[in-house]
Amino acid sequence: MTAVFDELGDIDAANVVRCARVLLRRPLLRAGGPDGDLLPMIYRHRAALQELFAARLGYRLVVERRFARLGKSGAGQDPTRGEPALTPRGHAYLALTLAALTGIGRQVLLSRLVSDVRAAAAEAGVAVVDDPADRRALTAALRNLVSLGVITETEGTVAADAGAEALITIDTDLLGQVVVGPLAEAADPAELVELAAASGPRDVAHAVRRKLVEDPVVHYADLAPEQARWLREHRTTEARALERYFGLVAESRAEGVVVSDPEDYLTDVVFPGPGTVARVALLALPELLSRAEPDEAGFHPVDGRDVAEVCRELVEAHPAAWSRQAAEDHQELVRAVLELLRRLGLARPADGRWLLSPAAHRWSPRPDATPAPGKEPEPPAPEPAGWSLFDEMEDG
Incomplete structure (x- = not known):
């Protein structure tokens, strides 16, 4: 092979x-x-x-x-993935900017590019509000393309104030590589996503292997029957292949497979990790798992109230161990803990409750993750909003 x-x-x-x-x-x-x-x-x-x-x-x-x-492609849409700096509107502006850059040449003034992006938005039926949030979304899209090397700030910068112009140089070779899906074959955005996610000639094997490489936790219950059957039959050989070709370690359990990177290089979120949210989540897992019997697939259903109660007990039991923000804003702490567990694949919302993955048993019994009093650093103060290039910019 x-x-x-x-x-x-x-x-x-x-x-x-x-x-x-x-x-x-x-x-x-x-x-x-x-x-x-x-x-x-x-x-x-x-x-x-x-x-x-x-x-x-x-x-x-x-x-x-x-x-x-x-040309990576997923087998579905994962709301926990994506560019953190881009909101949904920022992603829309990213697509519109790519469309505008396609026929613009190798260099363009930033004001001209902004005008073309807004024209493309109007043509696509995307409303341009032209408020601060909208301008920040467009700024974030351009900065993302700068970070990718698709556009270069030859003169001026996309972070300059509204009174300064900028000359942008486009790397047309990189521009042509940003979109992975077969644009010529897709009739609409939904079909483009579907074609980009196609599993290739070895449909079942490729689909399962992509999940093992891209996702930290793969549950048999989440796979199609033929995929679950294939993984059960090949889990030992696939575990060896993951380590040999990608340096990943797979742990097989009755409910699925957990894949980790010993070097944390391919890890989106390190867990266990530093900080109040990670430590509270780690300490809360054993207690939450004990509060409900698992269902047929091995998931433990818990209510949001259970999570809030366990988090409150931990904060109150060790008041000097956590950040001041966690002690003062309990609701935000609970939200952050659940979001972290969701991103890790250890929890998922379902019918007003949360289902804890059987993979969460990896951290039972309760570990000693409580930091020493006064050692938890305070979160940095939010940075003041900077100037946006698009502040007070008039449509051209």
Whole structure:
């Protein structure tokens, strides 16, 4: 299945695994960007990497000397993923900006680009409110493209005040690599998402392997019957393959598989981790699990009131151990704990309650995660709102 990889020596094989991990974390890798120093190695091992991703995951890998693009795609929509700096409106502006950049050339004045983006929004039926929140969303979309290297601030900056103009240079090669889905084949956005998420020639194997690589917890109950059957039959060989090709460790249980990265490089959220929210969540899990019997799939149903009560007991039992914000805003603490557990795949909302994953038993019995009094740092004060380039900008 991975003949090129099997022919490599130990050092080269280790380097391919290192490159594969970087590409999983940074699907659009460019010279001058984070981990961009590995591009020469990725280019040298491009044949092995392309075969590895195609055979194991059904992913297409494009490698040039200046960039590498891994065409990752999910098997569904995960609300916990995405660019944290972009709101839903920011994502909409990102798509509109990409559309505007497509036919604009290699350089453009920022004011012209903003005008074209707003024109594209009107054509797509997206209302432009032109209020501070709307301008921040557009600013965030442009900054995201700057971070990807798609646009460069040649003169001026997207963070300048409204009185300054800026000249933007577009990297057309990178621009063409941002959208993974087959645009020419899709009739509408929904079909584009569906086509981009297609599992490839080995439909069942690729779909399950993508979940194992991309998600921390995979429950048999969440898989299609043929996928669950395939994973049960191949869980041992797949665990070995995950460690060999991607440096990941899989733990198999009766209810599913938990995949972790010992180096935390591919981990979206480190858990257990520092901070009040992570420690309270860790300490709350054993108590919450004990409050309800598991259902047929192994999930423990708990009410929001149970979570609030357990969090309150922990804060009151160790009042000097937590941040002042947690002690003063209990409702926000409960919300943050549940959001953390949701992002980790350890909890999910269902019919007004929360279902705790059987994977949460990994942290039972209760661990000693309580920090010493006075050691929990206060969260930093929010930064004052900065100038937006689009403040007081008139439509052109």
